[in-house]
Amino acid sequence: MGQAVRRLRRGRGLTLRDLAGRLGVSAATMSGIENGKTGLSSERVSHIAAALDVSVERLFETSYDDPGDRAETSPSAPVVGEQVLPDGHWRDFPPLELNAALTGALSSFLEFGYHGANMRTIAERAGLSVPGLYHHYASKQEMLVALLDIAMTDLRTHTEAARGEGSDAVERFSNIVECLALFHTHRRELAFVGASEMRSLVPEERKRVAALRMEEQRIVDVEVEDGARSGAFRTTRPHEAARAVVTMCTALAQWFRHEGTASAERVAEQYVGFALDLVKCEVRGVPPTVGDGA
Structure with a gap:
């Protein structure tokens, strides 16, 4: 059921x-x-x-005849990004448990790009036959949409939990920035495909996913605006500052490598400091940054 x-x-x-x-x-x-x-x-x-x-x-039917039911490789495949996070766990990003088809699609999109990947290559990397792959997903487009939905749901779940632990605008903003940085490092591959392949979505899906991304941006906007109104942030351009912060964090997916000299957690700590500088924070609820970056 x-x-x-x-x-x-x-x-x-x-x-x-x-x-x-x-x-x-x-x-x-x-x-x-x-x-x-x-x-x-x-x-x-x-x-x-x-x-x-x-x-x-209909709830007792177990067939996959409904086109909307082709989203999982097996009935027991986990749904990533819809977890309910326990208190204090928004900093945790355990390895993704994508089903075989989406694992193959993500690997192919990373190496060849959406338009360079094909169903045969995806099937090979998924360990499936091409007919077997089509049984679960009708097209590359369905797989791309599924990956972007997983990314946005996972990010929103963590962001809301991070914001919920803040007692004021400075703490909420700091938590959200740390969360964004951790997501774009621990989920680097998924975030990279999400950013680089937005243009490959069909118009209606591009509009829908873009709206989800704008909602995420708005979460940061609200905290910067609140901080500016309270006097905690001295920026006179909160709208632009908030977008600069988010752009800075999303760019991590382009260059961060886990084998680098700085851990994801260290980079996230530094980015909180950079973000507080951008909004000209007067009262800091986090330690100052140390070091010169990754």
């Missing part, structure tokens, strides 16, 4: 939190339902069916 709910939800473009909101339950409860850790009463099954605009019978 949980697997069917997950596939239908993803097929309708809903996040775990979206569906949880429709049902009036927590994201943790919704995650438990989808992972088979939370039992379902007949009443809740009916509510889920109504929220997904399907019949109760």
Whole structure:
């Protein structure tokens, strides 16, 4: 049942939190339902069916005939980026557990670019036959969209948790910048494809993903504006400063290497200092930066 709910939800473009909101339950409860850790009463099954605009019978179907259900290589494949983070864990970025098809697609897009990659190469890297790959994804476009959705959901989950731990604009801003830097280093490959292949999305998907990216930018905008209003930040151009900070962090995916002289955590610490300098922070809630970069 949980697997069917997950596939239908993803097929309708809903996040775990979206569906949880429709049902009036927590994201943790919704995650438990989808992972088979939370039992379902007949009443809740009916509510889920109504929220997904399907019949109760549809929830009991296990076929992958619905085009929206082709998003996973196997029923047990993990959904990355929809986890509910425990307090204090927004700094944690464990290795991605992409399904085989998306692992092959990510590898191919990194080496050949979206337009240079083809379904045969992706299938080979995924350890699948070409017909087997088409069973789960109808096109390269579907795989690119899936990868970008995973990236944006993972980033938003971590960003919201980081912001939630801040007690004022300075602390929230510092946490968010640290989170952005950690994401673009620990998730460097995914972030690189997300940034470089936006142009390869079909227009409707490009518009949708661009809106998600703007929402992420707006999170930073709000904290810089709040800090400027309170006098904690002396910048007279908060809008431009916020965009400069985000651009600085997203550029990490272009050059950071884990085998370099500085760890992702050290780079993130330095970038918090750079960001506080950009907004002309008067009161710092983090230690000053030390050293000359990676």
